[in-house]
Amino acid sequence: MRTPGELGTRAEAMLAELAALTDGDGNLTRLYLSPAHRAAADHVATWMRAAGLDVGFDALGTVRGRAMPTAPGRAGNKRLLIGSHIDTVVNAGRHDGMLGVVAGILAVEEIKARGIQLPFGVDVLAFGDEEGVRFPTTLVSSSAVAGCLVPSDLDARDADGVVLRDALVAFGGDPEAVTSAAYAREETLAYLEVHIEQGPVLEAAGLPIGIVTSIAGQSRFSITVMGEAGHAGTVPMALRRDALAATAEMMLSIEDVARAGNAHQMVATVGRLAAKPGAVNVIPAEVVFTLDIRADADAPRLAAIAELETRFRAVAARRGVTVTMEKFYESPTTPCAPRLQEAFVGAARDLNLGERRLASGAGHDGHAMHHLTDVGMLFVRCRSGISHNPAEFATIDDMGLAVEALIKAVERLAADAASSGDRI
Ligand SMILES: [Zn+2]
Numbered sequence: 001m002r003t004p005g006e007l008g009t010r011a012e013a014m015l016a017e018l019a020a021l022t023d024g025d026g027n028l029t030r031l032y033l034s035p036a037h038r039a040a041a042d043h044v045a046t047w048m049r050a051a052g053l054d055v056g057f058d059a060l061g062t063v064r065g066r067a068m069p070t071a072p073g074r075a076g077n078k079r080l081l082i083g084s085h086i087d088t089v090v091n092a093g094r095h096d097g098m099l100g101v102v103a104g105i106l107a108v109e110e111i112k113a114r115g116i117q118l119p120f121g122v123d124v125l126a127f128g129d130e131e132g133v134r135f136p137t138t139l140v141s142s143s144a145v146a147g148c149l150v151p152s153d154l155d156a157r158d159a160d161g162v163v164l165r166d167a168l169v170a171f172g173g174d175p176e177a178v179t180s181a182a183y184a185r186e187e188t189l190a191y192l193e194v195h196i197e198q199g200p201v202l203e204a205a206g207l208p209i210g211i212v213t214s215i216a217g218q219s220r221f222s223i224t225v226m227g228e229a230g231h232a233g234t235v236p237m238a239l240r241r242d243a244l245a246a247t248a249e250m251m252l253s254i255e256d257v258a259r260a261g262n263a264h265q266m267v268a269t270v271g272r273l274a275a276k277p278g279a280v281n282v283i284p285a286e287v288v289f290t291l292d293i294r295a296d297a298d299a300p301r302l303a304a305i306a307e308l309e310t311r312f313r314a315v316a317a318r319r320g321v322t323v324t325m326e327k328f329y330e331s332p333t334t335p336c337a338p339r340l341q342e343a344f345v346g347a348a349r350d351l352n353l354g355e356r357r358l359a360s361g362a363g364h365d366g367h368a369m370h371h372l373t374d375v376g377m378l379f380v381r382c383r384s385g386i387s388h389n390p391a392e393f394a395t396i397d398d399m400g401l402a403v404e405a406l407i408k409a410v411e412r413l414a415a416d417a418a419s420s421g422d423r424i
Pocket of ligand 1: 085096097130195364
């Protein structure tokens with residue numbers, strides 16, 4: 001039986017081994033279906049076999065390690081899924097995704113070592129496409145597992161013109177067998193994922209782990225403000241229709257509305273802005289800017305968008321400009337199941353780690369897995385909130401506590417299954 005410290009030390013060593021498997025030159029870059037992805041998938045499979053799991057690869061390249069149920073019960077034909085992804089962004093850190101796979105393997109290994117009996121099977125999954133960097137798709141592998149893959153995603157091309165379907169064949173996958181990757185709803189109990197927080201909330205709270213309440217929904221808009229160009233020296237201030245000055249006011253209202261949504265962890269960002277004609281001595285006539293807005297539930301996000309529309313129109317009317325908002329992306333909130341949150345809360349309480357709950361502002365495989373089954377996520381404290389960066393870091397102690405909390409959460413689900421018979 002390993003202590004949390006020993007589990008963390010092992011997790012750190014495993015992450016270091018995975019970090020060496022890269023397509024990058026001197027940095028960690030592991031894109032979906034690349035040679036480094038193949039090497040990492042094989043490496044994960046080796047660990048899974050060593051942990052006594054029955055290992056296979058599905059049609060989309062997801063590694064699956066299967067542990068059979070060890071205790072009799074009506075949940076015996078059901079499976080608890082635990083996973084995350086092993087692809088990375090370009091010049092990545094070593095924890096994002098990989099920690100969840102490593103935590104799943106260590107938890108199953110440790111559950112066996114401790115002789116903990118489970119009335120359901122456990123499948124550890126290592127997905128290949130979460131970051132969506134190589135192809136203009138994302139969550140292809142978890143969507144296939146969840147049975148919600150959009151078939152046209154297989155025709156996506158990378159920057160070199162390679163079609164996903166062909167890359168999959170080269171990897172050893174089977175684009176014709178996509179439907180076989182899907183689990184049946186009735187055989188699935190839940191999906192659990194441990195992930196680095198990728199934000200500063202837990203660090204600020206002084207807590208090693210936190211329980212995720214939802215994966216934030218998000219809406220993205222392209223907003224166009226039209227005014228009138230004019231001579232910077234001759235048009236008096238009162239007679240201007242300055243599209244950029246109007247935009248500045250709109251941006252302040254975006255901040256204002258997002259701050260007012262703090263209770264729903266609302267965040268809103270203008271990440272891109274272009275003003276025309278863009279000359280030092282010409283009043284800006286046209287501005288196009290983006291808005292990315294997220295919150296822990298759909299209703300407050302949609303209400304904030306409606307509020308912003310009203311405020312933008314008021315600014316536009318007062319300043320004699322026009323404004324149009326075009327939505328180009330929307331993804332609904334993925335709620336984490338209360339019963340799975342409670343399992344993690346109970347585990348955190350057992351370990352005296354507080355019970356901080358927080359929404360995930362970033363997307364995760366759980367977003368796709370929600371189409372199949374209930375989703376539960378546990379976040380691990382992330383130094384300075386830095387992620388998607390080689391400086392990404394979690395301590396050995398925190399990682400060990402996260403694995404221990406995962407084990408305890410699985411134990412709680414097993415106890416629930418034993419008491420309720422067929423539903424955890
Ligand atoms: Zn991730």
